[in-house]
Each structure stands twice: as C-alpha cells, then as structure tokens.
Amino acid sequence: MSVVVAFLFLKLFAIATLNISVCNGSSYVGCVESEREALLSFKQDLEDPSNRLATWIGDGDCCKWAGVICDNFTGHVLELHLGNPWEDEHGHQAKESSALVGKINPALLDFEHLIYLNLSYNDFKGIQIPRFLGSMGNLRFLDLSGAGFVGMIPNQIGNLSNLQYLNLRPNYLGGLYVEDLGWLYDLSLLENLDLSGVDLSKVSNGPLVTNALRSLLVLQLAGCQLSHFPPLSVANFSSLVTLDLSHNQFDNSLIATQLYGLCNLVFLDLSDNNFQGPIPDTIQNWTSLRHLDLSSNHFSYLIPEWLNKFSRLEYLSLSSNRLQGRISSVLLENLSSIQSLDLSFNELEWKIPRSFSRFCNLRSISLSGIQLSHQKVSQVLAIFSGCVSDVLESLDLSNTTLSGSLTNQIGKFKVLNSVDLSENSISGQVPWSLGKLSSLRYLDISNNQLNGTVSEIHFANLSSLTFFYASRNSLTLKANPNWVPVFQLEELDLRSCYLGPPFPSWLHSQNHLVNLDISDSGIVDTIPNRFWKSITQFNYLSLSNNQIHGEIPNLTEVSQLGTLDLSANNLSGQLPLLASNVMVLDLSKNKLSGSILHFVCHETNGTRLTQIINLEDNLLAGEIPDCWMNWRYLLVLRLDNNKFTGKLPTSLGALSLLRSLHLRNNNLSGTLPVSLGNCTELETIDISENEFSGNVPAWIGERFPRMIILILRSNKFHGVFPLELCHLAFLKILVLAGNNLSGTIPTCISNFTAMATFLGSDSIYTIQYPSDFSFPGKFFNITEQFVEEELITLEGKTLTFKAVLRLLTNIDLSNNKFSGEIPAEITVLRELRSLNLSHNFFSGRIPENIGAMALLESLDFSSNRLEGEIPKNTVNLVFLSHFNISYNNLSGEVPDEAQFATFDSSSYIGDEYLCGPVLKKLCTVVDENGGGKDGYGVGDVLGWLYVSFSMGFIWWLFGL
Ligand SMILES: *[C@@H]1O[C@H](CO)[C@@H](O)[C@H](O)[C@H]1NC(C)=O
Ligand SMILES: *[C@@H]1O[C@H](CO)[C@@H](O)[C@H](O)[C@H]1NC(C)=O
Ligand SMILES: *[C@@H]1O[C@H](CO)[C@@H](O)[C@H](O)[C@H]1NC(C)=O
Ligand SMILES: *[C@@H]1O[C@H](CO)[C@@H](O)[C@H](O)[C@H]1NC(C)=O
Secondary structure (H helix, E strand, C coil): CCHHHHHHHHHHHHHHHHHHHHHHCCCCCCCCHHHHHHHHHHHHCEECCCCCCCCCCCCCCHHHCCCEEECCCCCCEEEEECCCCCECCCCCECCCCCCCEECCCHHHHHCCCCCEEECCCCECCCCCCCHHHHHCCCCCEEECCCCCCCEECCHHHHHCCCCCEEECCCCCCCCEECCCHHHHHHCCCCCEEECCCCECCCCCCCCCCCHHHCCCCEEECCCCCCCCCCCCCCCCCCCCCEEECCCCCCCCCHHHHHCCCCCCCCEEECCCCCCEECCCHHHHHCCCCCEEECCCCEEEECCCHHHHHCCCCCEEECCCCEEEEECCCCCCCCCCCCCEEECCCCEEECCCCHHHHHCCCCCEEECCCCECCCCEHHHHHHHHCCCHHHHCCEEECCCCCCECECCHHHHHCCCCCEEECCCCCCEECCCHHHHHCCCCCEEECCCCEEEEEECHHHHCCCCCCCEEECCCCEEEECCCCCCCCCCCCCEEECCCCECCCCCCHHHHHCCCCCEEECCCCCCCCECCHHHHHHHHHCCEEECCCCCCEEECCCECCCCCCCEEECCCCEEEECCCCECCCCCEEECCCCEEEECCHHHHHCCCCCCCCCCEEECCCCEEEEECCCCHHHCCCCCEEECCCCEEEECCCHHHHHCCCCCEEECCCCEEEECCCHHHHHCCCCCEEECCCCEEEEECCCHHHHHCCCCCEEECCCCEEEEECCHHHHHCCCCCEEECCCCEEEECCCHHHHHCHHHHCCCCCCHHHEEECCCCCCCCCHHHHCCCEEECCEEEEECCEEEEECHHHHHCCEEECCCCEEEEECCHHHHHCCCCCEEECCCCEEEECCCCCHHHCCCCCEEECCCCEEEEECCHHHHHCCCCCEEECCCCEEEEECCCCHHHHHCCHHHCCCCCEEEEHHHCECCECCCCCCCCCECCCCCCHHHHCCCCCCHHHHHHHHHC
C-alpha cells in the first residue's frame, strides 16, 4: 500500500468514525480532565446545603454535571450556570437555603474558554469581587448579583472586553461601590448593564455613560445614590430599550432634557427620585414606551395632554406625586394597550371614561386617593363589566369618595385577585355574588357605610381569600357555629363589625392566621381554650373593646406574638407570664388583680424585647417589683389607676430607653429613687395622684433633657421649685398642682424654650417601635405607633388628650403654697395655652406684659393675693375661653372687649375692688391729672360704692 492509499484509508476511517459518533448523538470528546479537577477544586471551597452540586463527583463526564455546559466538540467548559434559583419546585422562595456558601476558588481561571458565568444569589460572605475575574477575557455574560460581595468593584472588570451582559447588584444598597468608572468604557460590546444598588455617588470623573457604550440596550442604575446626572451631552442613546434610574436622588427634571435620541425606549423607570415641576415634555417624543413609571416623585401641575399619544403604553404609574386638577375626559382615552394604570396618591379628580370599557387588556387599576366624586361604585363597575371584567386582576378604588351601593355585578369579575374599596362611602349590603370570586386573595372594604349581614354565602367560593379587611362598617357576620370556611386567612381585620355575642368559632379553622383584629365586635364570652392554644400562630392579635371575661393563661410559648391587645374587656385573675418576644402588651381597662411580681420578675430564655406595657385601669396591687433590669427595651410603661403601694423600685433606673412612665392614681409613696435619673430618654412622667413625698428632685431637670410632659400633681411634695427644672427646654406640660410646694417661681422659667417658641415637631408624642412583621398585607404597612395619651385638667374639666396633645402647652402650679410675685419672665412663654397659678399665695401685680401670651386659652390666677389693676393688654388674649382672677385683691376696671364680654362675674368674684360693666359696677378711674372721671351709670346702687383712694371721689360722696 502506498502512503497515499494508506492516508486515504485513514481519512475514510476517520469519517466513518465521525459518522458513527454523529449517529450516536455524542460528537464531543467529553470533559477535559484539567477542567474537571478545577470544578472539583471550585466545589471544595463551597458549602452546598441543598446539594445542588451533588452530581459534581468522581471522574465522570463533568460536562453532564449540574450547571456545566461544555463545547460539544472540544469538551471545554463554556458556561457555568450556578446562580441560586429563586424558586424551588413548590414555588417557594429558595434563595437562602439553596445558596452555595464560601469562597471563590481561583481554579475558575482554568476555564479558559468560559463565556458565561452566573454566580448570582449565592453567599460569598462579604468578600470583595476577586480581581482575577478580570483575566477571564472570553466572558460575555457575568452575573454576580446578590452574591454577598462588598466593597469596591475592581477596575479589572474593565478587562473583560467581550462582555455583553454585566450584573453586579449588591445584596443591599451601597454594598458595592465605585469611585472611578473609567473601566466601564472599555466594555464597548456591553448590551446589558445592571449596577442597581451599587453606590455611584463618589464617581467624580467624567460622564457616567458615554458613546463608548454604544451597544447598550438595557441600563439599570436603580438605587445608585445618584443625585446629579453627570454631563451626557455627547451620549446618544438611540439603541437604549430599557432605562431604570429609579430610587436615586435626582432632583431636577433636566435629566430628561439631557437624554435624547431615546426613540427606541420601551421601558423607563424614574420612580422614587426627587423630581419636581411638571412632567418633562421631552418624554412626549418617546412614543415607543410601553412601561413608564414616574411614581414617588414631586411632579406637580396637570397630567400633560401629550400622554394621549402613548397608545402603546402598557404600564403607567404616576402614583405618589403632587399632580393636581381634573383629568379631562379625553386625556387617557387612547391608552388602548394599557394593562396597568396607577394614578393613586395625587390630588386629582377624574371621571373614568366609558372608553375604558374597550381596554380589554386592563389587569390592574389603582386610583387610591383620587376623587371620583361624580361616579358611583356601580357605575365604575358597569364601565369595566365588558371585556375588562374577564382580565381585571387588581382593582384599587380606596379613598376615592365613591358612594352608592355595591351590586351583584361584582360577581362577573372572575379573575379578580385584589380588591380595595376601603375609605369610601359605599352603603347598603355586601352583595352575595362576592362569593363567586374564586381568585380573590385580597379584599378590603373597610371604612365604608356597609350594613346588613354577611354570612357563609358571601364566602362560598372564596377559596383563595388570604387578606380580608372589613373594619369600620355596620356589618354583622353571622355564621353557623359549625361553619368551616373554604379559605385560610393570613390577615383579618373586622374591627367594629358585629361578630358576637359568642366567640366566633369558625376562627378555629384558620390555621394560617397571623394578624387578627376583632376588637369592638360585640363578643360577650370567654376565650375558648382552643383559641388560646392557637395563639402561638399570631404575630398581631387584638380582641380589645369586647366583653370578654375569664382569665388569661400564661403566654410563655407565644414565640411569634409581637402585639397582644386585650384592653377594655372584663378579664380577671392574675397577670399572665409573658414570653420575651412580645413587643406590645395592652391589658388595660380590665379587672386583672393581685400582685405583678411574677409577671415582672419571671425569667425568660431570650432577652425581653417588650417595648410597650399598658396595664392601666385594673385592680393590680402590691408593690411594683424590683426586676426591671430584665426589660431593657421598654419604651412605655403605664400602670395608672391601679392599687399599687410602696416605693418605686431602684431597678426602674435600668430602663435606659424608657420614654414614657405613667403611674397616676395609685397609692405609691416615698421619694423618687435617684436611679430613675438613669432613664435619660424619658419624655413623659406622670406620677400624679399618689403619695410621693420629699422635694421635687433637682435631678429631674438635669437628667431628662428630652422631657416634654412632667406631671407631679396631687402628691405630697414639699420644698421649692428647683431651679434645675428650667433646663427642660422641650417641656410643654408642667403640672405641679396639689402639693405643698413653696417659695417663689424662679425667673429662669423663661428657659422653657418649647413653651416660648414653636418647635414644630409633631412626631414628638408618637412613639414608633420597629415592627418585625415579616409579612405582606395591610398590617405590615401600618407603622406601629403608640400615641401618647394624657389626662389634663383644663378649664376645670379633666380631659383625655390624645391626638391634640401635641398642640397643648400647659403650666399648672395651682394648689400649692407658692408666694412672691409672678415673675414677669412668664410672659416670654408665648406658646403657652393654659396657665394655672390659682390657690397659692402669689402677691404683687399681674405681670404687665400678660397680653403678649397671645395663645392663652385658659388663665387662672384665682385665690391668691394679687393686687393692682388688670393690665390693659389683657384684651389681646383673643383665644381666652376660661379666665379666672377671683379671690384676689385686684382693683380697677375689668375689660369688657372681645371675648372678655363672655366672662361673667364668677371670673372676678371675691375681688371687691374690681369694677366695670361686666360687674355692673361703676368705675371711677383716676386720670393723669388726679381728677375723677365718671364711668357709666348702671342700675345697681351697690355698684356705686366703688371704694377708691381717689380724693376727688370722696369729696364727691361728701357732697351728696
Ligand atoms: C451541543 O449539543 C446539544 C445537543 O446534543 C445541543 O443542545 C447544544 O446546543 C449544543 N451546544 C453547542 C454549544 O453547540
Ligand atoms: C421631539 O422631536 C422633534 C423632532 O423629532 C423635535 O423637533 C422636538 O424638539 C422634540 N420635542 C421635545 C420636547 O424634545
Ligand atoms: C384620602 O385621599 C386624600 C386626598 O387625596 C388624602 O388627603 C387623604 O390622606 C387620604 N386618606 C387616607 C386615609 O388615605
Ligand atoms: C342600611 O343602610 C341603608 C341606608 O344606607 C338603610 O336604608 C337600610 O335600612 C340599612 N339596613 C340595615 C339592615 O340596617
């Protein structure tokens, strides 16, 4: 055989072999040995709790391993798909539990042919992005999002000049940062760039995006802390399809004028910035847009007319801006492709046009807060009742001034998933056809005027219902005691619906219920044992304002419970033991009795997280125990209106976060423990109506720089008004009434800054506590807050102030033994609404400048030893509605102008030298020249007996 023949033979053989292998469907030579080793090394540095890399073992064909894709001919690893899947086969989010955890082994560099690397949502434990990744020059796709990388993004990424896709989203905003973006411009093939969440605020050099990135189709820079858009004038974005600049701090609309050539833009998200002024007109040329999100900015003025041109728009959100005015009926008529429309939270008025009945793709519409004043709910449903009713999934008409009644047409909307009709004036009954909406998951009809009875039939097919809110209507829920609903709720709010008198037994079937509010629902019953057992499932539970009786079992196993509100019932017996995780406990207004020693001193496993305890209005007795060192997160402690005795325990001083302490109306005695001075966050102290004694401690003024409300009324404090109190610059309510205090009022009271100038803070009486609700739905959105409540005696009436407390400024020093002059400095306190110095021994004159306290509504100087005249400028107190200067030695004319005409003689009784028409007593006032001047004649003869030291008057009398 010649060499040639032999060669041909070999070649034929090779072709034959090749054919065979093609027939077998396995043309590739298998995995490259060195790369298999590299994969194993890579695996070695990772923990793999969910065994995602179970196939990565032994010496088999690594091209068949999970997530590995090889070249069919060379066997080289081309792609590594190791991103953590978002969902497992059950649709549960599996991100955390299936993360690969550990280090990135540099063996990665052995994959010289790698073009695709996805490591997203694994956990590389807060390391920097390794620089060596920059050596993988063939990479076209790199996804490191959510993979636990922190710190500066290495410039070496810029060496990956073949990259088409780059995603470096950090796990949390600012987790990664860039100082110099120069490297980015080397990535000229980049089509898809996602740096959302990367802190770009420090990028100083040059433009952010330039023509260098001319291939860019998708640019995502959400949450990059960008506040000004660097110069863009050279950039042409004609290729850009998607632009996401949401969640930054852009504060001018110029950005829109700087972006031009966006003729292919399909997706634009500028939400959650600080844009102001009108919606920029540049947008009108980008008519290929399908997704436009301008929500959560400060855009104002009208919705622009040009929106009419956007017939391809599928998603439009203008929510949470300051857009105003009436939306003309034609404006949105052309949005014929619209799938999702959100105009909520603006100051708009609209009448949904009939043309919307043709928008057969409309899946979601949100109009919350928009006035639909000329439409009734049935008219709105009629518009949507055509083709829209087949596709509409989400309908939010909350707070839209809708009236009328809800009719059975609602049953047509078969795919409705979420319905919010809350905060309207919808009246009448709940239609039974609601029970047909088998897809309904979220239903909110709270705060309307719905009445009548809701029964099983209304829920017949609501098997998907998960969130149901119907509070604040006049509804009665009547169900057979054996009713087992088809739904499993997670949140239920039926506040002030009528459910009673027996405890609603169908609740026992709701094993997924996490947040439940059935307060004020007419329950007159005990809480069944079965329900107490299920209490472990709850996060938020309120049964307040019912007539529930019986005892509360120990709550030591309620590991989910954050808030428990059983206030205003008839619960009796002892306080329960409480698990450490409960953050808010309100058992006020019950008949709980006995000592609280076990409750306070019970040891728990974990740290106590309790922030608010309200036990007021019970029959609790004994001493306040000395175990507060275990309660160090406590913000609010209310023990008012009980029967506690003895001294305050030292350990109260361990409550270093305490902001509000209420002990009113008990039988507590002794001096205030010095340790209380360690509670330096205190804003409110009310220990009134007890038997506390000793001096008012000077340290109150020194240790409580945030003090706003200080009420020591009706105790046995003696001694003087300590000068140190004047340090309380934020003090707005000071009540020392009903003690044995003596001495003078110090002139330094002018230092009560919050009584002198308006500081404007109105969050001050709202104590917000972090809520750990890891839960969707409505309860999650409620900012949990505790509104400070205070009993204040004003104008002789004791009132409970809650909402308006922040407006109140009050000094009440009545019923003590204070003496000396009322210091003139008091008139500096121009924010004061109420001043009560009655029943003391004040002498001298009413401060000359009293008229400067222009906001005074109540002024009481009665029962002192004041003398002289009422200053003329008192008539400037135009808000005064309660005025009492009786039982002093005042003299001269009583004002009768303006509101002073409304005060009768009881305001002046016992001041026999006062005169004037109100008192029907003629005044004769000494004029400058010492001569007498007659007042007006009034019928009462006694009124003439005005005793004056005016000689002229006496001569005149003798002359009679
Ligand atoms: C390799 O072959 C498989 C089928 O055997 C095919 O699905 C895949 O696309 C091929 N890959 C490449 C890179 O050619
Ligand atoms: C819209 O585009 C036209 C031409 O394409 C241009 O003349 C006009 O200035 C653009 N309008 C705005 C507001 O940018
Ligand atoms: C209802 O809407 C009005 C006007 O848009 C707004 O001022 C108000 O706060 C909203 N009320 C609720 C409860 O959301
Ligand atoms: C419900 O309210 C309507 C008025 O809105 C009233 O006419 C009707 O009698 C009420 N029905 C019931 C059962 O209270």
